[in-house]
Amino acid sequence: MRRAERLFELVQLIRGRRLSTAAWLAERLGVSTRTVYRDVADLIAQGVPIEGEAGVGYRLGRGYELPPLMFSSAQAQAMVAAVRVAVSRLDDRMARDAEDALGRILAVMPTTERTAADRLALFVPGHLRERMPGREALAPVRLAIDQRRKLRLDYRDAAGAASLRVVRPLGCFCWDTVWTLAAWCEERADFRHFRLDRMVAVETLDETFGDEPGRTLADFLRRITTERGSRP
Template sequence: MRRTDRLFDIIQILRDGKLHRAQDIATRLEVSVRTIYRDMDTLTASGVPVEGERGVGYMVREAITLPPLTLTTEELEALNLGMAIVAEAADQALKSAALSLADKIDAVLPTQTVAEADAWKFAVYPFADAARGFTHMAPLRAAIKSRQKLRLVYQRIDGELTDRTIRPLHMEYWGRVWTLTAWCENRNDFRVFRVDLIQEATPLPELFLDEPGKRLEDYVP
Protein backbone atom coordinates (compact mmCIF):
# COMPACT_ATOMS: atom_id res chain seq x y z
CA MET A 1 0.00 0.00 0.00
CA ARG A 2 1.28 3.45 -0.92
CA ARG A 3 1.82 5.82 1.97
CA THR A 4 -0.67 8.34 0.59
CA ASP A 5 -3.31 5.60 0.43
CA ARG A 6 -2.55 4.58 4.01
CA LEU A 7 -2.83 8.18 5.25
CA PHE A 8 -6.21 8.44 3.57
CA ASP A 9 -7.34 5.16 5.19
CA ILE A 10 -6.25 6.43 8.60
CA ILE A 11 -8.33 9.58 8.16
CA GLN A 12 -11.34 7.47 7.23
CA ILE A 13 -10.87 5.36 10.37
CA LEU A 14 -10.64 8.45 12.59
CA ARG A 15 -13.65 10.20 11.06
CA ASP A 16 -16.09 8.41 13.37
CA GLY A 17 -14.90 10.64 16.26
CA LYS A 18 -14.02 7.66 18.46
CA LEU A 19 -10.70 6.94 20.15
CA HIS A 20 -8.56 4.44 18.23
CA ARG A 21 -5.42 2.77 19.54
CA ALA A 22 -2.36 2.80 17.31
CA GLN A 23 -2.08 -0.97 17.68
CA ASP A 24 -5.63 -1.48 16.37
CA ILE A 25 -5.01 0.79 13.39
CA ALA A 26 -1.70 -0.95 12.67
CA THR A 27 -3.37 -4.37 12.75
CA ARG A 28 -6.15 -3.21 10.46
CA LEU A 29 -3.72 -1.73 7.91
CA GLU A 30 -1.14 -4.50 8.35
CA VAL A 31 1.76 -2.25 9.29
CA SER A 32 3.84 -1.70 12.41
CA VAL A 33 2.80 0.51 15.30
CA ARG A 34 5.92 2.59 14.69
CA THR A 35 4.67 3.27 11.14
CA ILE A 36 1.33 4.48 12.52
CA TYR A 37 3.14 6.82 14.92
CA ARG A 38 5.05 8.35 11.99
CA ASP A 39 1.84 8.64 9.96
CA MET A 40 0.11 10.44 12.83
CA ASP A 41 2.98 12.91 13.03
CA THR A 42 2.65 13.52 9.28
CA LEU A 43 -1.10 14.08 9.49
CA THR A 44 -0.68 16.50 12.39
CA ALA A 45 2.04 18.43 10.54
CA SER A 46 -0.26 18.63 7.49
CA GLY A 47 -2.97 20.33 9.52
CA VAL A 48 -5.32 17.39 10.13
CA PRO A 49 -6.81 17.97 13.62
CA VAL A 50 -5.65 14.70 15.17
CA GLU A 51 -5.91 14.53 18.95
CA GLY A 52 -4.21 11.97 21.17
CA GLU A 53 -0.82 10.57 21.98
CA ARG A 54 1.24 7.42 21.80
CA GLY A 55 0.09 4.72 24.21
CA VAL A 56 -3.37 6.25 24.59
CA GLY A 57 -5.00 6.56 21.19
CA TYR A 58 -6.01 9.01 18.47
CA MET A 59 -9.18 10.69 17.29
CA VAL A 60 -10.33 13.52 15.03
CA ARG A 61 -12.93 16.11 16.06
CA GLU A 62 -14.67 18.88 14.15
CA ALA A 63 -12.85 18.22 10.89
CA ILE A 64 -14.22 19.28 7.53
CA THR A 65 -13.37 16.51 5.10
CA LEU A 66 -13.84 16.18 1.37
CA PRO A 67 -14.32 13.06 -0.72
CA PRO A 68 -11.30 11.89 -2.77
CA LEU A 69 -10.68 14.12 -5.78
CA THR A 70 -8.75 13.52 -8.97
CA LEU A 71 -7.40 16.79 -10.30
CA THR A 72 -6.20 17.48 -13.81
CA THR A 73 -2.97 19.39 -14.33
CA GLU A 74 -4.95 22.50 -15.23
CA GLU A 75 -7.13 22.19 -12.11
CA LEU A 76 -4.05 21.84 -9.92
CA GLU A 77 -2.54 24.92 -11.57
CA ALA A 78 -5.75 26.88 -10.90
CA LEU A 79 -5.85 25.76 -7.27
CA ASN A 80 -2.25 26.75 -6.68
CA LEU A 81 -2.66 30.07 -8.42
CA GLY A 82 -5.62 30.83 -6.16
CA MET A 83 -3.61 29.94 -3.07
CA ALA A 84 -0.72 32.06 -4.33
CA ILE A 85 -2.97 35.09 -4.65
CA VAL A 86 -4.58 34.59 -1.23
CA ALA A 87 -1.22 33.96 0.45
CA GLU A 88 0.01 37.36 -0.69
CA ALA A 89 -3.05 39.14 0.73
CA ALA A 90 -2.95 41.35 3.82
CA ASP A 91 -5.55 39.24 5.66
CA GLN A 92 -3.41 37.14 8.00
CA ALA A 93 -6.16 34.60 8.67
CA LEU A 94 -6.64 33.91 4.97
CA LYS A 95 -2.88 33.86 4.41
CA SER A 96 -2.44 31.25 7.16
CA ALA A 97 -5.30 29.21 5.74
CA ALA A 98 -3.73 29.25 2.26
CA LEU A 99 -0.38 28.07 3.62
CA SER A 100 -2.08 25.32 5.65
CA LEU A 101 -4.05 24.18 2.60
CA ALA A 102 -0.88 24.07 0.52
CA ASP A 103 0.82 21.86 3.13
CA LYS A 104 -2.12 19.44 3.02
CA ILE A 105 -1.95 19.27 -0.77
CA ASP A 106 1.82 18.79 -0.72
CA ALA A 107 1.42 15.92 1.75
CA VAL A 108 -0.73 13.84 -0.60
CA LEU A 109 0.89 14.60 -3.96
CA PRO A 110 2.87 11.76 -5.55
CA THR A 111 6.43 11.88 -4.28
CA GLN A 112 9.15 12.13 -6.94
CA THR A 113 12.78 13.12 -6.85
CA VAL A 114 15.21 14.82 -9.21
CA ALA A 115 18.92 15.36 -8.79
CA GLU A 116 18.49 19.05 -8.01
CA ALA A 117 15.56 18.67 -5.62
CA ASP A 118 17.54 18.82 -2.41
CA ALA A 119 19.48 21.89 -3.50
CA TRP A 120 16.44 23.74 -4.78
CA LYS A 121 14.26 23.02 -1.70
CA PHE A 122 11.09 23.34 -3.78
CA ALA A 123 8.58 23.11 -0.94
CA VAL A 124 9.91 26.17 0.89
CA TYR A 125 9.69 28.67 -1.97
CA PRO A 126 7.20 31.48 -1.23
CA PHE A 127 3.94 31.65 -3.12
CA ALA A 128 5.02 34.81 -4.93
CA ASP A 129 7.70 32.80 -6.74
CA ALA A 130 5.24 30.09 -7.76
CA ALA A 131 2.68 32.63 -8.97
CA ARG A 132 5.17 34.23 -11.37
CA GLY A 133 5.52 30.98 -13.26
CA PHE A 134 1.85 30.69 -14.14
CA THR A 135 2.10 33.39 -16.80
CA HIS A 136 4.18 31.01 -18.92
CA MET A 137 2.05 27.88 -18.44
CA ALA A 138 -0.13 28.30 -21.56
CA PRO A 139 2.68 28.88 -24.09
CA LEU A 140 4.81 26.14 -22.54
CA ARG A 141 2.00 23.58 -22.73
CA ALA A 142 1.18 24.62 -26.28
CA ALA A 143 4.81 24.27 -27.36
CA ILE A 144 5.08 20.81 -25.79
CA LYS A 145 1.95 19.63 -27.62
CA SER A 146 2.93 21.12 -30.98
CA ARG A 147 6.64 20.22 -30.63
CA GLN A 148 7.66 23.80 -31.22
CA LYS A 149 11.03 25.18 -30.23
CA LEU A 150 11.16 28.04 -27.75
CA ARG A 151 13.53 30.87 -26.99
CA LEU A 152 13.89 31.25 -23.23
CA VAL A 153 15.30 34.13 -21.27
CA TYR A 154 16.05 32.36 -18.02
CA GLN A 155 17.30 33.64 -14.68
CA ARG A 156 19.73 31.21 -13.11
CA ILE A 157 19.80 30.57 -9.36
CA ASP A 158 22.71 33.03 -9.04
CA GLY A 159 20.61 35.75 -10.72
CA GLU A 160 22.39 35.76 -14.10
CA LEU A 161 20.18 35.90 -17.19
CA THR A 162 20.81 33.40 -19.98
CA ASP A 163 19.36 33.08 -23.48
CA ARG A 164 18.44 29.53 -24.53
CA THR A 165 16.85 27.77 -27.48
CA ILE A 166 15.10 24.65 -26.24
CA ARG A 167 12.91 21.74 -27.22
CA PRO A 168 10.25 21.67 -24.47
CA LEU A 169 9.42 18.09 -23.47
CA HIS A 170 7.60 17.85 -20.14
CA MET A 171 6.36 19.83 -17.14
CA GLU A 172 6.14 18.56 -13.58
CA TYR A 173 4.92 19.85 -10.24
CA TRP A 174 7.21 19.67 -7.18
CA GLY A 175 5.42 21.12 -4.18
CA ARG A 176 4.40 24.66 -5.29
CA VAL A 177 7.04 24.96 -8.01
CA TRP A 178 6.71 23.77 -11.61
CA THR A 179 9.67 22.61 -13.68
CA LEU A 180 10.19 22.24 -17.41
CA THR A 181 12.33 19.42 -18.75
CA ALA A 182 13.80 20.29 -22.14
CA TRP A 183 16.58 19.60 -24.60
CA CYS A 184 18.80 22.68 -24.65
CA GLU A 185 20.24 23.47 -28.06
CA ASN A 186 22.88 25.76 -26.52
CA ARG A 187 24.21 23.15 -24.09
CA ASN A 188 23.51 20.16 -26.38
CA ASP A 189 22.08 18.36 -23.35
CA PHE A 190 18.96 18.00 -21.23
CA ARG A 191 18.15 20.77 -18.77
CA VAL A 192 15.47 21.23 -16.11
CA PHE A 193 14.21 24.81 -15.74
CA ARG A 194 12.19 26.24 -12.88
CA VAL A 195 9.15 27.79 -14.55
CA ASP A 196 9.02 30.69 -12.07
CA LEU A 197 12.54 31.73 -13.15
CA ILE A 198 11.63 31.95 -16.84
CA GLN A 199 11.58 35.63 -17.81
CA GLU A 200 10.46 35.16 -21.42
CA ALA A 201 9.19 32.18 -23.41
CA THR A 202 8.93 33.00 -27.12
CA PRO A 203 7.73 30.40 -29.67
CA LEU A 204 10.08 30.05 -32.64
CA PRO A 205 8.97 29.30 -36.23
CA GLU A 206 10.60 25.90 -36.07
CA LEU A 207 9.20 22.51 -35.09
CA PHE A 208 11.23 19.55 -33.88
CA LEU A 209 10.97 15.80 -34.39
CA ASP A 210 11.83 13.07 -31.92
CA GLU A 211 15.50 12.21 -32.29
CA PRO A 212 17.22 9.40 -30.40
CA GLY A 213 19.09 10.85 -27.45
CA LYS A 214 16.99 14.03 -27.37
CA ARG A 215 13.62 12.54 -26.36
CA LEU A 216 12.01 12.64 -22.93
CA GLU A 217 12.45 8.88 -22.59
CA ASP A 218 16.20 9.39 -23.08
CA TYR A 219 16.44 11.78 -20.14
CA VAL A 220 18.01 10.30 -17.01
CA PRO A 221 17.92 12.69 -13.99
Protein backbone atom coordinates (compact mmCIF):
# COMPACT_ATOMS: atom_id res chain seq x y z
CA MET A 1 0.00 0.00 0.00
CA ARG A 2 1.38 3.40 -0.99
CA ARG A 3 1.84 5.87 1.85
CA ALA A 4 -0.75 8.24 0.35
CA GLU A 5 -3.27 5.40 0.27
CA ARG A 6 -2.39 4.44 3.85
CA LEU A 7 -2.94 8.00 5.08
CA PHE A 8 -6.30 8.15 3.34
CA GLU A 9 -7.31 4.78 4.85
CA LEU A 10 -6.10 5.93 8.27
CA VAL A 11 -8.41 8.94 8.16
CA GLN A 12 -11.34 6.76 7.07
CA LEU A 13 -10.74 4.30 9.92
CA ILE A 14 -10.56 7.08 12.50
CA ARG A 15 -13.66 8.74 11.07
CA GLY A 16 -15.63 5.50 11.25
CA ARG A 17 -15.26 5.03 15.02
CA ARG A 18 -15.84 7.11 18.11
CA LEU A 19 -12.34 6.34 19.38
CA SER A 20 -9.57 4.34 17.69
CA THR A 21 -6.45 3.18 19.47
CA ALA A 22 -3.09 3.11 17.71
CA ALA A 23 -2.90 -0.66 18.25
CA TRP A 24 -6.23 -1.22 16.50
CA LEU A 25 -5.28 1.09 13.64
CA ALA A 26 -1.92 -0.62 13.25
CA GLU A 27 -3.59 -4.03 13.03
CA ARG A 28 -6.08 -2.86 10.40
CA LEU A 29 -3.37 -1.20 8.31
CA GLY A 30 -0.77 -3.91 8.72
CA VAL A 31 1.88 -1.56 10.12
CA SER A 32 3.53 -0.91 13.46
CA THR A 33 2.05 1.36 16.13
CA ARG A 34 5.11 3.58 15.70
CA THR A 35 4.13 4.07 12.03
CA VAL A 36 0.61 4.99 13.13
CA TYR A 37 1.96 7.57 15.57
CA ARG A 38 4.14 9.06 12.83
CA ASP A 39 1.30 9.09 10.28
CA VAL A 40 -1.10 10.73 12.72
CA ALA A 41 1.48 13.41 13.53
CA ASP A 42 1.98 14.07 9.81
CA LEU A 43 -1.75 14.34 9.19
CA ILE A 44 -2.16 16.78 12.07
CA ALA A 45 0.71 18.85 10.65
CA GLN A 46 -1.17 18.94 7.32
CA GLY A 47 -4.27 20.35 9.02
CA VAL A 48 -6.36 17.22 9.54
CA PRO A 49 -8.23 17.78 12.86
CA ILE A 50 -7.35 14.51 14.61
CA GLU A 51 -7.97 14.70 18.34
CA GLY A 52 -6.48 12.45 21.02
CA GLU A 53 -3.08 11.15 21.94
CA ALA A 54 -0.87 8.10 21.93
CA GLY A 55 -1.94 5.54 24.51
CA VAL A 56 -5.51 6.84 24.66
CA GLY A 57 -6.98 6.87 21.18
CA TYR A 58 -7.85 9.12 18.27
CA ARG A 59 -10.99 10.63 16.81
CA LEU A 60 -11.71 13.00 13.96
CA GLY A 61 -13.00 16.51 14.55
CA ARG A 62 -16.54 17.17 13.38
CA GLY A 63 -17.23 18.50 9.92
CA TYR A 64 -14.00 17.35 8.35
CA GLU A 65 -14.18 16.01 4.81
CA LEU A 66 -11.23 14.55 2.93
CA PRO A 67 -11.26 15.04 -0.85
CA PRO A 68 -11.50 11.66 -2.59
CA LEU A 69 -8.14 11.93 -4.34
CA MET A 70 -6.30 8.89 -3.07
CA PHE A 71 -7.99 5.85 -4.57
CA SER A 72 -6.16 2.95 -6.13
CA SER A 73 -6.92 1.94 -9.73
CA ALA A 74 -8.79 -1.12 -8.45
CA GLN A 75 -10.88 1.02 -6.09
CA ALA A 76 -11.70 3.46 -8.89
CA GLN A 77 -12.88 0.59 -11.09
CA ALA A 78 -14.92 -0.84 -8.22
CA MET A 79 -16.78 2.48 -7.85
CA VAL A 80 -17.54 2.60 -11.57
CA ALA A 81 -18.79 -1.00 -11.49
CA ALA A 82 -20.97 -0.33 -8.45
CA VAL A 83 -22.61 2.72 -10.03
CA ARG A 84 -23.19 1.00 -13.39
CA VAL A 85 -24.91 -1.93 -11.69
CA ALA A 86 -26.83 0.26 -9.25
CA VAL A 87 -28.34 2.69 -11.75
CA SER A 88 -30.26 -0.17 -13.38
CA ARG A 89 -32.10 -0.68 -10.09
CA LEU A 90 -32.50 2.86 -8.78
CA ASP A 91 -35.21 5.42 -9.41
CA ASP A 92 -34.32 8.02 -12.05
CA ARG A 93 -33.40 10.78 -9.61
CA MET A 94 -31.02 8.70 -7.51
CA ALA A 95 -29.54 7.13 -10.65
CA ARG A 96 -28.69 10.61 -11.98
CA ASP A 97 -27.27 11.64 -8.61
CA ALA A 98 -25.12 8.50 -8.50
CA GLU A 99 -23.73 9.13 -11.97
CA ASP A 100 -23.10 12.81 -11.17
CA ALA A 101 -21.33 11.92 -7.92
CA LEU A 102 -19.14 9.40 -9.71
CA GLY A 103 -18.26 11.98 -12.34
CA ARG A 104 -17.18 14.46 -9.67
CA ILE A 105 -15.04 11.86 -7.94
CA LEU A 106 -13.37 10.79 -11.18
CA ALA A 107 -12.76 14.42 -12.14
CA VAL A 108 -10.44 15.00 -9.17
CA MET A 109 -8.59 11.69 -9.38
CA PRO A 110 -5.02 11.44 -10.67
CA THR A 111 -4.79 10.58 -14.36
CA THR A 112 -3.69 6.95 -13.82
CA GLU A 113 -6.65 6.04 -11.61
CA ARG A 114 -9.13 7.96 -13.79
CA THR A 115 -7.87 6.21 -16.92
CA ALA A 116 -8.20 2.80 -15.24
CA ALA A 117 -11.79 3.60 -14.27
CA ASP A 118 -12.67 4.81 -17.78
CA ARG A 119 -11.41 1.63 -19.44
CA LEU A 120 -13.43 -0.74 -17.23
CA ALA A 121 -15.23 -3.08 -19.67
CA LEU A 122 -18.20 -3.85 -17.44
CA PHE A 123 -21.63 -2.67 -18.56
CA VAL A 124 -25.31 -3.05 -17.69
CA PRO A 125 -27.56 -2.62 -20.77
CA GLY A 126 -30.07 0.17 -20.34
CA HIS A 127 -33.07 -1.98 -21.28
CA LEU A 128 -32.54 -4.08 -18.14
CA ARG A 129 -33.98 -1.19 -16.13
CA GLU A 130 -37.39 -2.24 -17.44
CA ARG A 131 -36.94 -5.54 -15.61
CA MET A 132 -37.04 -3.71 -12.26
CA PRO A 133 -40.76 -2.95 -11.85
CA GLY A 134 -41.76 -0.58 -9.09
CA ARG A 135 -38.74 1.70 -9.45
CA GLU A 136 -41.03 4.71 -9.82
CA ALA A 137 -42.25 4.17 -6.25
CA LEU A 138 -38.72 4.03 -4.88
CA ALA A 139 -38.15 7.80 -4.82
CA PRO A 140 -41.14 8.77 -2.62
CA VAL A 141 -40.65 5.73 -0.40
CA ARG A 142 -36.97 6.36 0.32
CA LEU A 143 -37.68 10.08 0.86
CA ALA A 144 -40.34 9.18 3.43
CA ILE A 145 -37.85 6.90 5.17
CA ASP A 146 -35.32 9.72 5.32
CA GLN A 147 -37.89 12.24 6.59
CA ARG A 148 -39.51 9.75 9.00
CA ARG A 149 -42.96 10.33 7.52
CA LYS A 150 -45.76 7.79 7.36
CA LEU A 151 -47.08 6.46 4.07
CA ARG A 152 -50.55 5.50 2.94
CA LEU A 153 -50.35 2.63 0.47
CA ASP A 154 -52.96 1.51 -2.02
CA TYR A 155 -51.70 -2.05 -2.22
CA ARG A 156 -52.44 -5.23 -4.16
CA ASP A 157 -51.21 -8.56 -2.84
CA ALA A 158 -50.10 -11.55 -4.94
CA ALA A 159 -53.71 -12.64 -5.42
CA GLY A 160 -54.77 -9.14 -6.51
CA ALA A 161 -56.67 -8.35 -3.31
CA ALA A 162 -56.70 -4.62 -2.57
CA SER A 163 -56.04 -2.95 0.77
CA LEU A 164 -55.22 0.48 2.14
CA ARG A 165 -52.38 0.54 4.65
CA VAL A 166 -50.79 3.26 6.76
CA VAL A 167 -47.21 2.27 7.49
CA ARG A 168 -44.00 3.50 9.03
CA PRO A 169 -41.43 2.95 6.27
CA LEU A 170 -38.19 1.54 7.65
CA GLY A 171 -36.01 0.31 4.79
CA CYS A 172 -35.97 -0.71 1.14
CA PHE A 173 -34.45 -4.01 0.03
CA CYS A 174 -33.36 -4.97 -3.47
CA TRP A 175 -33.99 -8.60 -4.49
CA ASP A 176 -32.28 -8.51 -7.89
CA THR A 177 -35.43 -7.85 -9.95
CA VAL A 178 -37.79 -6.37 -7.36
CA TRP A 179 -37.72 -3.85 -4.51
CA THR A 180 -39.54 -4.43 -1.24
CA LEU A 181 -40.33 -2.07 1.61
CA ALA A 182 -39.95 -3.23 5.19
CA ALA A 183 -42.40 -1.30 7.34
CA TRP A 184 -44.37 -1.28 10.54
CA CYS A 185 -47.99 -1.71 9.48
CA GLU A 186 -50.34 0.15 11.79
CA GLU A 187 -53.33 -1.92 10.70
CA ARG A 188 -51.62 -5.24 11.49
CA ALA A 189 -49.59 -3.83 14.41
CA ASP A 190 -46.61 -5.75 13.14
CA PHE A 191 -43.80 -5.71 10.62
CA ARG A 192 -44.72 -6.34 6.99
CA HIS A 193 -43.02 -6.52 3.59
CA PHE A 194 -44.56 -4.64 0.64
CA ARG A 195 -43.42 -5.11 -2.95
CA LEU A 196 -43.01 -1.75 -4.65
CA ASP A 197 -44.37 -3.08 -7.94
CA ARG A 198 -47.66 -3.91 -6.18
CA MET A 199 -48.14 -0.38 -4.88
CA VAL A 200 -50.92 1.15 -6.97
CA ALA A 201 -50.50 4.50 -5.24
CA VAL A 202 -48.19 5.92 -2.58
CA GLU A 203 -49.18 8.96 -0.51
CA THR A 204 -46.71 10.61 1.86
CA LEU A 205 -48.51 11.82 4.96
CA ASP A 206 -47.66 14.85 7.09
CA GLU A 207 -47.57 12.66 10.19
CA THR A 208 -44.04 11.78 11.31
CA PHE A 209 -42.85 8.98 13.55
CA GLY A 210 -39.98 8.36 15.93
CA ASP A 211 -38.23 5.29 17.21
CA GLU A 212 -40.40 3.20 19.49
CA PRO A 213 -39.19 0.00 21.12
CA GLY A 214 -40.19 -3.00 19.03
CA ARG A 215 -41.00 -0.96 15.92
CA THR A 216 -37.61 0.09 14.56
CA LEU A 217 -35.50 -1.12 11.66
CA ALA A 218 -33.08 -2.66 14.17
CA ASP A 219 -35.97 -4.61 15.71
CA PHE A 220 -37.05 -5.79 12.27
CA LEU A 221 -33.54 -6.96 11.38
CA ARG A 222 -33.17 -8.76 14.71
CA ARG A 223 -36.42 -10.61 14.09
CA ILE A 224 -35.33 -11.65 10.61
CA THR A 225 -32.00 -12.88 11.97
CA THR A 226 -33.72 -14.83 14.75
CA GLU A 227 -36.22 -16.43 12.39
CA ARG A 228 -33.47 -17.40 9.98
CA GLY A 229 -31.40 -18.89 12.77
CA SER A 230 -34.31 -20.99 14.02
CA ARG A 231 -34.88 -22.69 10.68
CA PRO A 232 -33.68 -26.31 10.43
